[in-house]
Each structure stands twice: as C-alpha cells, then as structure tokens.
Amino acid sequence: MPYFFGCSYLDLIGYVLLFPIAGSVINGLLGKKLSKPVVGIIGCTAIGLAFILSFFVFIDLLHLAPEHRVFEKDYFTWIGSGSFESIAGLQVDPLSVVMIMMVSGVGFIIHVYSVGYMQDDDGFYRYFTYLNLFTFSMLLLVLANNFLLMFIGWEGVGLCSYLLIGYWFEKKSASSAGMKAFIVNRVGDFGFILGIMLIFVTFNTIDFTEVFQAAPEHLQMGGFVVTMITLLLFVGAIGKSAQIPLYTWLPDAMEGPTPVSALIHAATMVTAGVYMVVRCNVLYTLAPFSLTVVAVIGGVTALFAATIGLAQNDIKRVLAYSTVSQIGFMFLACGVGAYIAGIFHLVTHSFFKALLFLGAGSVIHGLGGEQDMRKMGGLKKYMPTTYKTFLIGTLAIAGIPPFAGFFSKDEVLLEAFTKGSLLIWGLGAFAALLTAFYMFRLLFMTFCGKSNMSKHAEAHVHESPMIILIPLLVLAFLSIGGGFIGFPTASAINSFLAPVIGGGHHGTVDGGSLHHVSAGMMFSMMGISTGIAIAGIFIAYLMYIKNPDLPAKIAKKFKLIYTIVYNKYYVDEIYDATIVNPTVKTSFILWRIVDVRIIDGFVNAIARIVELKGEVLKLFQTGYVRNYALSILLGGVIIIVCSLILL
C-alpha cells in the first residue's frame, strides 16, 4: 500500500475537503486584491489537488480486499449524549470514491474551462469562491458518514447553486432563477429532513453503517416505516435531482454562467439524489413500493422531459431538459434495483454532459452570447474543434457504440427489461429514441446546414481559445473511452461497486451485476438500443438536413400539441398560479386582512355587541391597544372554552 509520509492516503481523506474550502476562503477573503490569473490558479489548484488525492485514495482502496474496502475516518463527536451519539466523520468506500473522483475530476476540468470563459467578468474572484465552495459541498455530501452531515453538504450544494445561478444578478431573470432553485430545493429538503428524523427516531442513530446494519433486522420487508423513510428521502432526491414534479428549477438554472450549468448538470447537485438513493440501497431494497415509485417517476420524467426537449430552441434549454431526462434514466435504473447501472450512467453522463455544456458554452462564447439555435447553423466550418467534440458528446448521449453513453444506457435498459417490466423498459426506450432525435436536432441546427447568423455575429464568430478547447478535448476522450469501465462482459465498475450494494459491505448480495443474463439476450438488447438510437438520428436527419421545411409543417399541423410542448406543458405557469401566487397573497391577506382587519374587526364587533366599549375600554385610550387586548381576551376565552369542552 502506498504511503504518504508514513500515513495511508485514506487517512488524508479530510484534505479532499480541505483543499476546496481553503481555495474558497482564500479567494473569498483576498480575491479582490489578487489578479485574475492568481485567482484562477488558486481555484483550479484547489480542485486539482483534491482530484489527485482522490485518485490516490482510490489506488489505496484497490489494494484492499473487496470486502474490506470501507474506511471511516472519525473527526469528532458531533452530537453525543446518552442515547444519541453521532460522530462527524468521512466514509471512504467504492461508491464514495467513484463519486469524489468524478466530482473533483469533472469539477477540475470545468474550473480550468471557467478561467477562459469568465476572463472578462468583473466578479472573477467571487465566481471562483462560489465554485470552490460548491465543489466542497458536493464532496462533503458524498463523503459524509451519516445522514446529518450529508444533509449539510446537501444544503450547501443548494445554497451555492443559488449563488451561482444568480451570479449575474443584474439580470432579473438570473436572480429569480437562483431564488427559484433554492426554494424548490427547499421543498424537496423538507421531505429529506423528515426522512432523516424518521430514521433517527427509528434507529436512534443517523450513522450510515449502523443504520444499514440494523435495517434488515429492525424493519420488516415492505413495512410502513421503511416505506415512509424511503419515500421521504426520495422527495429530497426529487427536488435535488430535478424530477417530476420538482424539476422546474433546473431549466431556469441556465441563467447562470455556462460552466456553472455544466457543473450543476453534470458533476454535482443533480447527481446527489441518485447518489443518495444508491447509498441507501439497503433501505430501498426493503421497500418494494418505494422502488416502484422511484422507477415510475424516473421513467416518466425521462420521457416527459425528452418530449419538452423536442421543441426548445435555446441551446442550453435543450441540454437542461436532456439532463432532467437522463437523471430520470438513473432513477429508473435504481428503481428496478440496478443501483450500479444507475451510478454507471451517472458517471458516463457526467462526462458527456459536461462536454455538451462546455461545448455549448464555447458556441455561445464564439457567437458573443447568442443562445437561440435558430440564429445559428453552419458553425462547423467556423468552430471545427468545438464541432468535433460536440459530435462525440452527442453520439455518446444518443447511445451509439462505442461511446460512453451506449454502455451505460444499454445496461439501464437491459436491467429495466430483465428486472423491471416491459412498461418501464418501454418508457426508457422511447425516451432514448427521443433523446437521440432532439440531440441530433440540436447538432444539426447549430453546426450543420446553412448559416442563420446575423451579420454582426457572422463577422465575429471564432473558434474558442485553447484554454476552452483543451477541457473539451479531455472530456471528449472520456466520452469515448469512459464506457469501457462498464464493458458488459468484464465490467470493472460492477465488481468494484458490488460490495456497496446490499448492506454492510459483505458482498453477499448480488450487486445488480449481469451474471444472470445470457449473452444472447445481452447482445440482442444492445442491438435494439443501437437501433433505437440510429432511428432517432435518422429522423432528425430527415427533418433538419434533408427537408428543413418539415419541422415547421409538422408544427403547424399539430399546432396545439406543439404549443403545449413548446411551452413546457405550462408547468411553470400552473405552479405560479396554484402555489406561488396563493402563498404570497395569503401572506398579505393574513397580514392586511386577517391580522389587521378581521381579528380587529371581529373584536370591534364583539365589543359593540357586548357593549364593553364604553365601560372597560375607556382605560385604553389608543385605538389599537384595545383591539390587541381584546384579541388576547378573545383568544383566552376561546382557549378556556375549548379546554373545558375538550378536556
């Protein structure tokens, strides 16, 4: 086992967190005085070091026997007394190692990219402060060894997303998108925190290891408590991972700078929900009903978001809905019990989605801020490198072999078919078809065909600088090769992650690996998914290259459906009308009418009836005080009467 100055890298796990937070603090306090390159170097180095350390931790872990690959580093007794003790510490196991490598690795690439992308921004240091903090929160989330610590990371991620999405706060839409992200997330967190409390009350601990060990003995299979716990936790996941019905914040989240969207959509934040479900797989396995819910919500979201993606014209918005849809895939996998397939897809998705977002950023950067695809086209010749990398990303998300997305998506669909039902598989397969279609629509509209750019834009369009292109190339490489870690017959990720599934790291339960599936089945499924992807691409080709007039005709013919899809099923409007506005109004009504008028008015009316007015109230000269006093009196009378009746 490699050692670092006499201690194992595992012991140094805390530094994975320390580097980013240190970078954040340094930039936050001194950044104003430092020059931009220095700020950028500090920000990137912090995450780079975290990644290198994560990698060494991974190597360390590999040296251990699979069943011993769990390491807990306790720091201090967090809450400790009598019956309830919780130790704040970090947990390193295959799952968290995969996650920290992914988060810090992709995070690092995005940091480097940001140095180029944000070059002209005044708040450069502020940006890197938030970005480091964001990465820190996500790393904390995945490394935590108990629910409460995980929740801190969970909230931290939400908080930073709010800061980053609202980064360009001069734009009103940006600051309200930030607010929206935070508040919608809080709605999800409400379920999550209740779930944690229920766990605490049930197990009297919030420690992962203890909870998961106690769960099979403590809880009855499919029992009410475990179903409640898992459903409540899943509410949190729905919020954080942008699933139906709490997905609306994610498309708006593109108001932030593009690298932030890449970070939120690819490496961090939205994957937190999937990670949490996989982390709690012991509990979910005990609750078949919850699993069904997870699978159905995942599948429906995958399809639903994909249909919205069909009609969007904003390049980032299409990508945003594709993220919602892909996360749906991951939940679908978890829901049928294929946790590893879910994580596998999460990892490959982080590669190609980061690539796509950064590629889109490069396009936007090259066009001077234009995001509408109808005003692009023919960019292939202006931005060749961006085009090539983008193509790779698109092929990967569409699921064409041998790109990364193919292996993971194929595995998800295969698992859905064998472990789930035909319906679940159908949802996923149809969503995959749509994905291939709208992603190639995006590609064709942006890079192919004839140019629709304005004169001004056409004069300025240019390939991005190397600092933007190198991250794209690295990610393109990962999007090509990344899938092989899960190559069907010899899946490295399957065997690595297997001990995490099924509790207690004993490796007794089959971790969703594919031993039970015959090779013939596997290859025919591969054929089907490839066929689906090609079909999607072909339709896109027909509509956007061959007959560019076709889409408009179709839109005209199915005007109603098109309008509904174009407007994202009016979900935002529905939420505004049913939830947001009533709450705000209620507040005013409560204050203006109930608190000031009705209670006072009621009190006045009573006063007149009882004719206390003259007698008692002469003591109180001010109009208001007598009302206040009477509200006390009235409240008192109600309480006394109620208590006499009830008790």
Next chain:
Amino acid sequence: MEIVIPPFDLKSISPIIIITVFAIIILAIDVFFKKTLRDALGYFAILVVAVTGMVVGTQLGETVYSFSNMFVVDNFSVFFSLIFLVSTGIVILLSIRYTKQEGINNGEYYTLILFATMGMMLMAGGADLLTIFLGLEIMSISLYVLAGFRRDCVRSNEASLKYFLLGAFATCFLLYGIAMLYGATGTTNIKEIASFLANNPSLSNPMIVTATSLLVIGFGFKVACVPFHKWTPDVYEGAPTAITAFMSVGPKVAAFAAFARVFLVALPDVGQKWSVILWVLAALTMTVGNLVAIAQTNIKRMLAYSSIAHAGYALMAIIAGGDFGPASLIFYMLAYTFMNLGAFAVVIILGRKGEENANIEDYSGLGYKHPILAVSMCIFMFSLAGIPPFVGFIGKFYIFSAAIKNGFIILAIIGVVNCVIAVFYYLRVTVVMYMKKPVREFAPLSLSPFIIIALIITVWGTIHLGIFPGKIIALVQNSSLLY
C-alpha cells in the same frame, strides 16, 4: 408568639444578589458622577455580567432548594441563567455605542437591563409560582421602561405604553391562573402541586383546567404566541433597537423556562392532556408568524414576526416533553440567542441616528460595500432559516426529532413546512444585499470595538455550535432533568 425563621441559603441566590447590588451601585454612580463616569458604566455593567456568569457557572451540577422550596438551583435554572447572561452581555456590548448615538446613555439604562436579567434568573429558578411571578414582574417592569427609553420619540413612547398596558393585562391572567391553581390544590409550590395532582387525580376538575388556560395565556403573552402576539411588531418597531434585541431574546427565553417548569414539573399529566390545545397554538404561531413576516418591509418588524415563528418552534419542544423536549428547548433557546442577537447587531451597526435604515430595501448592495457585515448577516439569516451547518439547523433538527419521537409527527411536518416558508423572507434579505444595486449611500457605520466583539461572539456561536454542538448538547441533556 415564637417566630421561626425559615432556613435560607444565600449562596443559592448569590448571583441574583450580586447582580442586584451592582445594578444599584451603577445607579448610584450615575447619580453622583454624572458626567465623568457615564461612559464607564457600560463597561462596568459588562464586568458585572461576567462576574455573575462565573458565579452561576460554579453552581452547575448541584441541585439545591432554598427559601422554603421557593427557589431552586438546578442545572436547568443554571443553564438558563447562563443564556440570560450571555444575551445580556451581548446586548450591553451592542448598547454602548448605540445609546450614545441616540442620546440615551443614562445609567438607568444599564441598571434596568441588569434588573430585568435578575428577574429572568428568578423566573428560571422559581420553584414556586409566586417566585416565578415575582421574577416576571421585575423583568417586565424594567422592560416597560426600557421600551420607552427614547423619550423624545413618539413611537418609542407608544411602544412602551402599549407594552405596559397589554403586559399588565396579560399578567392579570397569569395571576388569576396562579390563584385558581392555589384554590384547587392549596399550594403554589410547583413540587407540591405535582404531588397533589399525582395523589388526587382530578384532571378534569374545571378549576384546574381553567387555571391552566389562564397560565397558558399569561405565558403565551410573554413568549408572543398567536393569538397573544399582536403587541410584538409594534413594540419591537418602536423600542430602541438594542432593547428590541434584548426583548426578542431575554424575556422570551425566560418565559419559556418558566413555562417549561410549570408545565413539565407541576402539571405533567395536565400538560399531556393539554398538548392538543398547545399543538394548535404552536402550529398557528409558526404559520402566522412566518406567513406574515413575508409581507414585512421593515427589518425590525420582520424580525418581530420571525421571533413569533420561533416561539412556535420552541412551543413544540414543550409539547414534545419527554427526554428530549426540554433539552431541545434549552438548546434552541441558546441557538436563538446567538443568531437573533447577531441579526440585531447588524441592524444596529447599519442604523443611523433616529432609527433610519431599518427597511430591508436599505440594505441593497451591502454585499459590495461592507462584505464582512453582509456575510455575517447572511450567516444569521441562514441560521434563522434553519440551513446547515449553522446552529439554527441543529436546533430545529433537535426539536423536530423530539416531536416525532413523542408522536407529534404532523406537528413536526407543519414545522418543517414552515421552515420552507421561512426561507422565503430570510433569503430576501440576502438577495437584497447581494443582488440589488444600492438605493442610496450607506452612512458611516456605527462601529465600536464592543459591537465588533458582539458580532464576533454571535457569529462564532452561530457557526461553532452548528458544527460542534456535541458538548453543549451533552450539557443540555444533563440540564433537562427537571426533577
């Protein structure tokens, strides 16, 4: 006639004696050395608080009943006394520069604050309803005067008068309740009431039920729970800001201490039956407080409504009872002390003479002009909203867990929903600070070394207790045994 003098134990009330004597000395100094020593009075008051705190600290771990069982020193009262002293200390730190700026730097100011603190300590240590009442009155009367301390300001006078009239009104209820409980049980001693009720199961006795209602009204007024909350925004807005800070913490915490002792010790079974009504009160208090806070534009009013909401959470801890209830109450009160006083510290630093700059809009662009101040305010807002890793989160988690543990699941859900609502208005302050252009120039800050110390203490408390709550929670759990 032979008079037997009951045994008395001066040691047990030594903190109260110290604080009283020195408060009187401060008054005397102010009268005799008017000009020369006026500035020093604040420092002296801090010293008094520190010394008292040390003396209180030595009492930790013992349980002594004294003065014919009218006063008790136990971990519960000691811990609460420490919370009072911490809040008083911070408030005095906040006041030194503030009173000067507003021209109210009289010695009486500190004397009254110390008297109020003494009253609170008496409430926390009251083992007899009369002791509690005595403490409550000492505290309240001091506060009535303090609320009107800006004598040339109409709003301040109005606040004082309203608080006094309504306070007197509510006190009547409390006193009636005590009287009726005496009538029903023949004693005002908390332990004796408990043993009487244990031996005579007469829970449905209308007299006891009515007495309990009246006590709830009396305490409910002091903790500002709905529907006895209406005085709060007016009084908080009108009173000098430092005193508002004090009122939003001290009396509330003290009233909860007494509330908890009366309900959990004297009336444990009654309290249990009562949970239905308290349940409704808690839910109403949280919801109304939070919803109405959304509509506020003045930061002091907003904090007033937010303090109402926090009273709802704390009430939940009393309802939960059991092992965790009182412990979570104490912890939450400590948490609330730090984060709420911190928020008021920022309000005071930003305030100009004559209480300007109290609208939330006035904080626009603060994040760029005064980043450290804005970050502190953010920390307090997030903590009040219950966002980890700050102390407000741990406190709420503790209370809600206690509620769930004792079967009040729906109430906990209402509480959590309320936390979501609350984010809305706390977040708005941060949005204004960071995402709006300044409406106008900021006045020079009212900074002094003392207020900076206060800010550091509150920020430290809010963060440190959020990340390392272990020791305090252990201490709190030891302090929650009320018997």
Next chain:
Amino acid sequence: MLISYLPILILLLVVMGFAISNIIISALIGRHKPTAEKLSPYECGVEPIGSARERFSVKFYIIAMMFVIFDIEVVFLYPWAVAYKSLALFGLIEMAIFIIILLVGYVYIWKRGGFEWE
C-alpha cells in the same frame, strides 16, 4: 356553611343603615342656607364646568407615585415593629437592607430632581 358569613351581612346592613339614616336625618333637621359656592359639587377650588380634557402637570403624578412608594414602605415597618423582639438581629439586618435599598431610591430621586417642582 353560609351561616358563618352572617356577621358580615349584619355589618353590611348596619353600615348601610347608618349612612342612609345620616343623610336622611341631615336633610330633615339641618339648616339650609344655600350660597352659590355651597351649591357647586366641589368646594375645593376646581372649576366644575369646562373642558374635561384639561392637562395636568405630570409632576402631580410623580409626587403621587412617590407618596405611594414611601407609604408602602411604612406598611412594612408595622409588622416588623410588632415582631421586633422575636426577630432580633436577623430582623434588624433584613430591615436595614430593605431601608437602604429604599434610601438609594430616595437619593436617586432627589439627585435627579424628582422633588423639584420646576
């Protein structure tokens, strides 16, 4: 039970009877030589007719309050006087503390000009 309250009832009746009979008797046998001053409700110099919203100097209240406070102080001295012997030194110390506290208040009022009219 109620019988034990009988003496109170008797007292009540006697008092009421005494008051009523006095008024009646004085009306019957008193001398009646009314003047304008005598007919006014209050003979102490306060104008009976005019605005009722007249403002009194706040000094009246302060003086009145101080009177009440020191009046109550005296009330506490009575029981001490009664039990002076049995309370002995303890009582002396306790009362000394009590009086000193009041004395501080007295000095405070004095110094702050509470006794000055202008």
